[in-house]
């Protein structure tokens with residue numbers, strides 16, 4: 001009997017032991033199996049914003065279609081000789097609508113009244129507008145011996161500074177220059193990302209820093225590296241906003257001073273203005289002109305506005321040459337400003 005009990009106890013102990021051992025094994029087992037993972041995405045980094053495609057061939061006529069449309073009514077005036085009061089009024093209305101501005105419009109009307117229109121109103125107006133562009137508008141990529149030429153871009157936020165730098169980087173690259181981009185807009189991280197996309201796209205070098213870094217240091221660093229590598233030109237981006245406009249202008253002056261110290265030399269300071277803002281662009285310009293040695297204006301977004309006459313107002317009122325105009329978002333949508341071609345696009349047949 002005792003033997004039977006002992007045998008039974010042994011069986012029970014063995015059975016319980018087996019169950020416990022199996023449970024433990026089950027609990028440990030999962031770590032031996034490779035964890036299942038989510039499938040890896042094909043693209044680890046996606047672009048934050050699409051890069052505009054290279055534009056198809058375009059004509060200035062097409063791109064300035066809205067501004068050109070405003071002048072349709074002038075084109076419809078027939079006859080030669082002295083202008084009637086109605087005709088002068090119509091010309092005045094059209095000039096104001098295209099944002100030539102009050103002062104410039106009255107000067108143009110005075111000239112029209114005085115000269116008349118021996119070959120028709122369109123020809124007379126075309127002549128007066130063409131003659132109003134007298135500034136020297138060449139740009140330079142030359143600096144003193146041993147210095148690196150720097151083009152500095154300034155302007156309020158959203159006007160098109162970074163896009164213009166991208167377009168110009170492509171242009172310089174195509175002309176055989178090795179370009180360095182300086183991401184001097186450290187106000188927000190996305191600004192440097194945007195410039196980096198343009199650097200990749202245009203085969204340019206870039207120096208960038210973290211958000212909040214000192215813009216002067218970034219530009220200084222970019223110039224140092226450009227000099228060490230023997231590059232031909234630095235295009236320096238700047239922020240379009242700060243807590244207030246005084247801070248912004250102070251910061252730009254600082255960046256300018258740094259960029260103009262050897263081995264750098266600022267050879268162009270380009271104020272970027274958005275044509276769609278019309279006369280507002282003029283008041284912005286006055287603030288910037290007072291603070292920084294602007295050598296030329298880039299007028300962007302002329303493709304999207306009927307206010308093309310602002311070009312005339314800018315040159316007459318500010319006496320600063322418009323050097324480039326933006327006529328679209330694509331990398332090739334920037335043209336060297338040529339007054340005759342511009343006026344002909346507005347007023348030509």
Ligand SMILES: Nc1nc2c(ncn2[C@@H]2O[C@H](COP(=O)(O)OP(=O)(O)OP(=O)(O)O)[C@@H](O)[C@H]2O)c(=O)[nH]1
Pocket residue numbers: 155156157158159160161162163164185191238239240241300301302303304325326327328329333
């Ligand atoms: N239609 C048109 N759009 C333009 C032109 N130039 C720039 N843009 C657009 O304007 C917007 C603002 O351009 P950005 O280059 O980012 O302007 P930004 O001055 O650098 O702006 P911040 O960095 O905020 O100071 C973008 O959507 C550009 O694609 C142009 O000539 N025509």
Ligand SMILES: [Mg+2]
Pocket residue numbers: 161162163185191237
């Ligand atoms: Mg920008």
